[in-house]
Amino acid sequence: MTAPPSRLSWIDVRDVIRARILARDYGLGAKLPRDEDLAAELGCTRTTVHRAMQDLAAAGLIDRKRKGGTHVLADPITRATIDIPVTRSEVQALGRTYAHRLISSQRAPSPAPIMARFGAAQSRDMLHIGALHLADQKPYMLEDRWVDLANCPEILAVDFAQISANEWLVRHKPYTRVEMRFFAINADAETATQLRCRAGEALLTVERTTWLGDAPITTVQAIAAPGYVLATKS
């Protein structure tokens, strides 16, 4: 027999509270007891309860407000985490051989739709890069990228035959904020040619935009080859 731990861990506390929420002992939208009362009830300190609560809040189960107390979310959400590695790593993790090919690279003022992604209006001096990632010589992902040259002039010196813009940026240009959008598009003629698929084929597309502080760094539209699946981190 396994003796229960003499002292309650914050994980135990979290699990107790979570179980109560899931069992609707604390119903949707209900207010939970104060941390201190829960601590007294369960026989641990407020610190431990606090810790458990933090975890539940991060998981999107409860909502905490100073003075307002802790409430179960009125309407529940499913929260998932997605990890997006450098494309090279992603391909290699599948046990496939990675390669990439530069399609185009030219300096140009950013058009309005691109600036919209950054939430800005005024056009900026950018580098526009097209590139194809390959897995086992087969098209894997097609990148259409814009890099802000005012905030990342070093990119001009990079040899994209050696390293993809994707990887160079991730390794050399940190960001503090990222926004991503996922959607599906039908392959147009050019995309189909690049990805070697039928025109019209449904392709998962990820749009990723990053900032360093408030300064735009890069935005990329990555179109995956047919069959691509994005999964949540278990």
Place this chain on the structure above:
Amino acid sequence: MTAPPSRLSWIDVRDVIRARILARDYGLGAKLPRDEDLAAELGCTRTTVHRAMQDLAAAGLIDRKRKGGTHVLADPITRATIDIPVTRSEVQALGRTYAHRLISSQRAPSPAPIMARFGAAQSRDMLHIGALHLADQKPYMLEDRWVDLANCPEILAVDFAQISANEWLVRHKPYTRVEMRFFAINADAETATQLRCRAGEALLTVERTTWLGDAPITTVQAIAAPGYVLATKS
């Protein structure tokens, strides 16, 4: 002039360390000083550094191991969080009118591809539900769902004219584990009819599977109408 806080908050500490990582003061894969040493250097307690480190680890910037120490991830990842609300809430949050329509509901043994989602082999007694979510009377999302009847027999008593299976499950049937997959499909004839779009149109699809402990609860394939975009929580 704003006097700097006499005491360092864990957020300050986190930002200092993060800045160092981003500036590559601690390069990719590099080992960070022990919490205690950092605490001494920065002038706070180990508790505070620990807290900061936890946050950085959760953000996917560093990797911590007992005795092994703290390392910057060798190859960086972009980690994003996605919140998926009940479809009704999602529609209403867009300021649109929600409705749903039951398409089909029948008891059947689960076929192999469905069991594969649960990571199981043996077929089980399930309820197979087809439903359409509408926004402003227009098709918004098409659901194809399977519910394990051994673990959720109550679903048989639910009137899907009153509440969608999606919402009923979220409100009454908790889960402890969820896995999601995102991909793009071309609308087949039947899907196109239901969603009132062209056959072949690219549609974002979300596959969601939940368990309570090890017990399968439900798995759903939700096909969104054209134009649907899934965005990360800012």
Place this chain on the structure above:
DNA sequence: TGAATGAATATGTGTGCACATAAAATGTCA
């Protein structure tokens, strides 16, 4: 040599305490 053993060590966690802070609740005054 190589597997088993044991010590060393960095992170993980619990307790107890004090004070900070945001927001709700209450009170005050024109």
Place this chain on the structure above:
DNA sequence: TGACATTTTATGTGCACACATATTCATTCA
């Protein structure tokens, strides 16, 4: 009555300390 100031209160945070636990690393013994 309504705008404003004040108090109250639940969560947020920092500190100091002790002990737990998972690894790594060195040591021992067959």
